[in-house]
Amino acid sequence: MILALLIAAPHLFGSDAAHCESVGGAVSTNFLDQTSTLGVATGSLAGGVGVDIKGISPGSAPGSLVFHTHHRWVTTTGETISFADADATAYPVPELPGIYAVSYRTGITITGGTGKFNGATGSLQTYGSVNNNSGQIVLRYSGRVCYQSNQ
Numbered sequence: 001m002i003l004a005l006l007i008a009a010p011h012l013f014g015s016d017a018a019h020c021e022s023v024g025g026a027v028s029t030n031f032l033d034q035t036s037t038l039g040v041a042t043g044s045l046a047g048g049v050g051v052d053i054k055g056i057s058p059g060s061a062p063g064s065l066v067f068h069t070h071h072r073w074v075t076t077t078g079e080t081i082s083f084a085d086a087d088a089t090a091y092p093v094p095e096l097p098g099i100y101a102v103s104y105r106t107g108i109t110i111t112g113g114t115g116k117f118n119g120a121t122g123s124l125q126t127y128g129s130v131n132n133n134s135g136q137i138v139l140r141y142s143g144r145v146c147y148q149s150n151q
Contacts (some may be wrong), residue, residue: 020144023026023045023142025044025046029136034053036050039049040061047067048073050072051071054069054070059090069087079114080114081117082111084108089105099132101138102127107125109141
């Protein structure tokens with residue numbers, strides 16, 4: 001009887017548990033215009049990435065800017081990842097005009113998506129650089145994604 005319970009327990013009690021994993025990679029995008037980017041992601045969440053800039057405000061550090069952003073992400077398998085809007089802070093590099101160090105200081109929150117990302121949660125920590133002269137952006141991301149167990 002006890003052996004039967006031990007064997008059945010994971011199926012009886014674990015069906016709604018989330019499966020979490022660490023993720024990481026890089027993003028390389030280009031500005032399409034003053035408020036939109038489009039590019040690629042490598043690593044755990046490889047695919048296509050786009051960002052819409054919904055607004056810009058002054059940051060707390062001298063010369064810094066806060067970009068209020070909305071992300072679009074499609075993996076190489078065609079699944080989408082949904083995110084809460086996030087703020088990226090850009091800090092000018094004094095010796096390199098037009099170059100900015102960028103950080104999503106509070107991260108980017110995953111709110112779901114399609115396929116295995118349906119009901120997913122998590123957060124990405126992201127930092128990198130923007131070349132305002134060429135319209136290029138390069139970022140690193142790392143974080144954790146929790147998937148629903150039935151995905």
